[in-house]
Amino acid sequence: MKNLPEINHCSPNRKAYWCSACKAHNTFDIKSSRSGNNTTWTYHCKACRFSMFNPADVYPWKNGLFVFVGLCFLIAVPIGLICLVIGDTDSNFFSISLILAGFGAFFGWIAWMMHKYMKQWNVWHSAQRRKSPERLTLEAMNHPFQPEYDSSGDFTEWAEQFLTPEEVEQLHAKYGKRLFIPANQ
Numbered sequence: 297m298k299n300l301p302e303i304n305h306c307s308p309n310r311k312a313y314w315c316s317a318c319k320a321h322n323t324f325d326i327k328s329s330r331s332g333n334n335t336t337w338t339y340h341c342k343a344c345r346f347s348m349f350n351p352a353d354v355y356p357w358k359n360g361l362f363v364f365v366g367l368c369f370l371i372a373v374p375i376g377l378i379c380l381v382i383g384d385t386d387s388n389f390f391s392i393s394l395i396l397a398g399f400g401a402f403f404g405w406i407a408w409m410m411h412k413y414m415k416q417w418n419v420w421h422s423a424q425r426r427k428s429p430e431r432l433t434l435e436a437m438n439h440p441f442q443p444e445y446d447s448s449g450d451f452t453e454w455a456e457q458f459l460t461p462e463e464v465e466q467l468h469a470k471y472g473k474r475l476f477i478p479a480n481q
């Protein structure tokens with residue numbers, strides 16, 4: 297690897313953020329957004345700015361959402377059909393069935409998107425796992441994007457996905473100094 301031999305961004309790690317566009321664990325910029333009392337963080341690939349995801353985090357959410365969507369339709373469809381059959385479309389039951397179907401459709405779309413990206417991850421993950429460490433190293437060296445060291449908190453969080461805090465400290469000690477060498481030396 298050109299920049300960081302300590303971390304191979306082409307070696308699959310379920311607990312590390314992954315870019316489905318670049319097919320790699322690229323370095324990222326973390327952005328926070330607030331809505332009410334909640335703050336959400338999104339991870340943007342430094343190479344293509346695409347939103348990255350953590351497969352280990354997404355997997356249980358995806359499954360939970362599919363169960364929730366299934367339950368929504370399981371309740372909404374029979375109630376809605378009964379109301380239609382008896383011609384009672386003004387009742388609260390029919391409104392509830394429509395609201396549940398709406399929830400199901402909305403969360404179903406999110407679950408489907410998660411499924412789509414998880415499928416891409418699974419395909420890449422199983423292909424990478426079949427490769428030898430030497431081949432993965434070669435692939436990382438030839439990848440169009442190379443992770444570069446910087447002293448930011450975002451870089452530290454990225455590195456800590458693969459290394460222990462002590463190893464990340466060593467990384468800062470090794471590369472951090474180089475950034476501060478005055479230009480006239």
Ligand SMILES: [Zn+2]
Pocket residue numbers: 315316317318319322341342343344345346
């Ligand atoms: Zn990317």
